[in-house]
Amino acid sequence: MIVAFDIDDTITRHPEFFAFLSKNLKNNGHTVVIITFRENRTETESLLEKLGIAYDKLITSSLQAHMEHGVDEWKAAICRERNVDVFFEDDPRVITHVDNSTICMMPIDKDRHDLDSMTEPLFG
Numbered sequence: 001m002i003v004a005f006d007i008d009d010t011i012t013r014h015p016e017f018f019a020f021l022s023k024n025l026k027n028n029g030h031t032v033v034i035i036t037f038r039e040n041r042t043e044t045e046s047l048l049e050k051l052g053i054a055y056d057k058l059i060t061s062s063l064q065a066h067m068e069h070g071v072d073e074w075k076a077a078i079c080r081e082r083n084v085d086v087f088f089e090d091d092p093r094v095i096t097h098v099d100n101s102t103i104c105m106m107p108i109d110k111d112r113h114d115l116d117s118m119t120e121p122l123f124g
């Protein structure tokens with residue numbers, strides 16, 4: 001499997017879980033890709049090392065990438081290009097653009113997300 005993680009409000013929300021998950025995925029032969037809107041590669045590499053995140057590829061963002069794809073569409077384009085199987089991402093505006101062939105896992109923060117409105121399309 002190819003598994004992708006967002007950093008801000010995903011990895012950073014529960015870094016111990018993502019350190020465990022990323023190491024176990026890699027140890028079992030899967031590929032871990034980090035896809036982030038962060039632009040400073042060196043700072044981002046330091047953060048991932050500090051948090052103990054294991055990965056194969058780090059994809060940072062750029063103004064040029066956003067111009068080519070649109071801000072919300074950029075991560076979806078990366079998932080498509082790299083055949084990502086599972087994508088952990090906190091922003092529903094990003095998830096909206098991801099193809100159905102990629103399963104999205106979104107951390108829910110009850111202080112941030114309106115759970116009632118999120119269930120309406122499913123049960124309304």
Ligand SMILES: [Mg+2]
Binds near residue numbers: 009010090
């Ligand atoms: Mg995020």
